[in-house]
Amino acid sequence: MSWDPNLPLIVQSDLSILLETHHADFEAVRGELSRFADLIKSPEHLHTYRITPLSLWNAAAAGMPVDQISACLQKYAKFGVPTSVLSSIRKYAQRYGLLRMEDVGNELYLVSDDTVVLKEICAYDSLKKYVEDTRGERAIAISPVSRGILKQELTRLGYPVEDLAAYRQGEFLPIALRDDDEAETPFQLRDYQKQAVDAFHRIDVEGSGVLVLPCGAGKTVVGIAAMARCKCATLILTSNVTSVKQWKREILSKTGLDQDQVGEYSGSSKEVKPITIATYQILTHRGKKEDEFSHMGLFSQREWGLIIYDEVHLLPAPVFRATAEIQATRRLGLTATLIREDGREEDVFSLVGPKKYDMAWKELESMGWIAKVTCQEVRVPLSGMDRDHYGASGARQQFRIAGENTAKLDVISHLLVRHANEPTLIIGQYLDQLAHIAAHTGAPMISGSMPYDSREELYEQFKKGQLPLLIVSKVANFAVDLPDAAVAIQVSGSYGSRQEEAQRLGRILRPKKEGAANTAVFYSLISEDTKEQDFALKRQLFLVEQGYEYAITYWGQGTKGQEGIHTYHEV
Incomplete structure (x- = not known):
């Protein structure tokens, strides 16, 4: 076994891999590793990956040969690859298709x-x-x-x-994509979108799987193109009513289907049409805990030939059970990240399908299809009052106190001056905190309790430039199309949720209007030396996985006594 200490990888016998971040080949190696291994830790100098059976099965399903995996490790491992590791990789990878x-x-x-x-x-x-x-x-x-x-x-x-068993065709429905000059919003499938659809729909071979595409990459368009390939009645399941409306708008503008063929199935409307768009919430609704789910019968109300699971990483457990019963129906999962906070990635693999396509965020950024984003964590000391309260509280309450740290208001004011006249979103977890920020800034606040029409009106004003600043709760994590947003300030979030980090970053990733700089800034305000800082390390894993560098900065007095954001290092 030859050794070369100048190479960037250390492959360990427990199937973990250490990657030196400052090595000249770091970017290339990271791109290869992400295809068959999961990022576990991301400190400044060494990133830790782990090869798992599921990561290997997804790689195999996406067409990556086991010899290519072994060759990658052998090419870059400075101390060689233990024989036991090569044997384990072959053993697990070859189980897919056995x-x-x-x-x-x-x-x-x-x-x-x-x-x-x-x-x-x-x-x-x-x-x-x-x-x-x-x-x-x-x-x-x-x-x-x-x-x-x-x-x-x-x-x-x-x-x-x-x-490889057959799928039912379902109810035939001729679906044609509009020509560019016919569409209300002219469009043409991008090369990577065509590749994603091709990976999903291989005639007479496979008919189910998951496509992983960044927020802003056009997952809805990919779903519509898959519908056009399958030409059948389709049930689309998505995360919220805003997303239902967005899917309907896109379908009507990009296909020859009309209003009578596209139905909404949510709390306020129960239309079952050849194309039906429903929310996960309505499917899992029931009057009492012991009651049956009122609307799960939607899966059998038509001869669906395709079911699309938008934001598949959010799929609720009862929908998994229903999905297990409809395996003869083609299934398409769309997501920006396969990470599930409940650890049920294996169920997505077995019931919806394996990963068939994965487009790197940074690759799309380099092509100009999504904005170039700068990420910055601002560590903010607890205010005096919050510090006293924090020290006297339990762990769960400490996390909330850190999230709602009142000292963050000064940082927000500073950032709003720095980015004056740039379309800005302030995103948070706690409604009381957001209401306080709204009062402090004079900007409107959007939450789940706000009527849908009122939300849409505010989103529209933001898109038109009439509102430079919006305060949004987690209701805006998913499927909100705000392409002009150039700055996001995250003031609080869920416990270390990489999934949420992906969605919030996605609010500012969409390419900007012609003539505007295709750039954006993502700030996370984190209370220093608290539970929130500990959980932030897990959230940062997502940014590192996608190839983003982020600056860690500190709020406080500078050398000249001026309050502001000071000193940083890159990760």
Whole structure:
């Protein structure tokens, strides 16, 4: 095994990888690693990645050969790659496709060329009721209704299934994308959007999977293009009513479909049409905890040929259960990040589908399709009153006190002067804090309790430049199209949520209008030496994963006694 101390990687026998951030090949190596390993830690000098069975299965499903993974590690590892690591990579990566679901005549089979594996599976107590009907040594006939739950269980046991069984066509619906000169908003699929649709829709081969695209990259357009490929009745599930309206607008402007063919299914409207757009909230609504879910029957109200899960990382547990029952329907997941705060990434893999396409945020930025963003963390000392309260409180209350630190108001005022006349969003977790900021700045505040029409009116004023500043709660984390926003000031957030960091950054990533600088700034105000700072390290992982450098700065008195933001280092 040859050693070269000038190379950037240290590969360890526990499948963890250390990457030197100051190495000349850092960017290239990070891009390769992200395809088959997960970022775990991101201190200044060394980033830690971990290879997991799921990261390898997603890489295999996306078409990355195991030899390419091994070659990458061997090329850049300064002390070589332990033989045990290469063996583990091959063992786990090759498990994807070892088991397949296929149609044989009128039956659904679980098949494998490895007879030993099939015997092992038949021995698991948790699987026996699904795998009793053997067909020789290489196949087991299974019930179509068990298709989802069996894939889910096998994935948990370390045997991911490649699902090659047929999908129902569903109700035929001719969907054509408008020509550029016909569209209300002229558009043409970008190259990466075409690649994403191609990765999802391979005729007669595969029909389900997840596409990972940055906020602002046009996930809605990709979904519409997939609908046009499949030409069938489609159920679209998304995060909130604002997103429902946005999907409807985009569908009507970019296809030949008319109002009578596109329905909204939410709290205020229950239309079931050939294209139906519903919220996750309405599907999981029930009067009492012990009641059945009132609207889960939507999955069977039409012969859907495609189900689109927008923001698939938010998929609620009851929708997972319903998804397990409809595996014969094509499924498309759209997301900016596969990270789930509940750790159910394996269920997305088995029930919605594996990752089929992943576009790097920085790559889109280099092509000008999303804004170039500068990220800065501003560490703010607790105010005197908050410090006393913080010291006398429990851990959960400490996090909130740090988030609502009243000293952040001075930083906000400073930043608003620095970015005067730039479209700015102030985003936070706590409504009392946001109301206080709104009173302090004189800007309107948007929260979940505000009527939809009032929210839309404020968003529209912001888009037109009539409002330079908006205060928004977490209701604006998802699917709010504010392309001109150039500055985001995050004043408080959820406990270390990388998922939320992705969505909030996404509010300012959309490319700016022609003539405007295609740049943006993302500030996070963090109370220094508190629980909030500890959780901020986890949130920063997302920024580092996507290739962003961020500056850590400090609020306080400078050398000349002037209050402001001082001293920083890059991460």
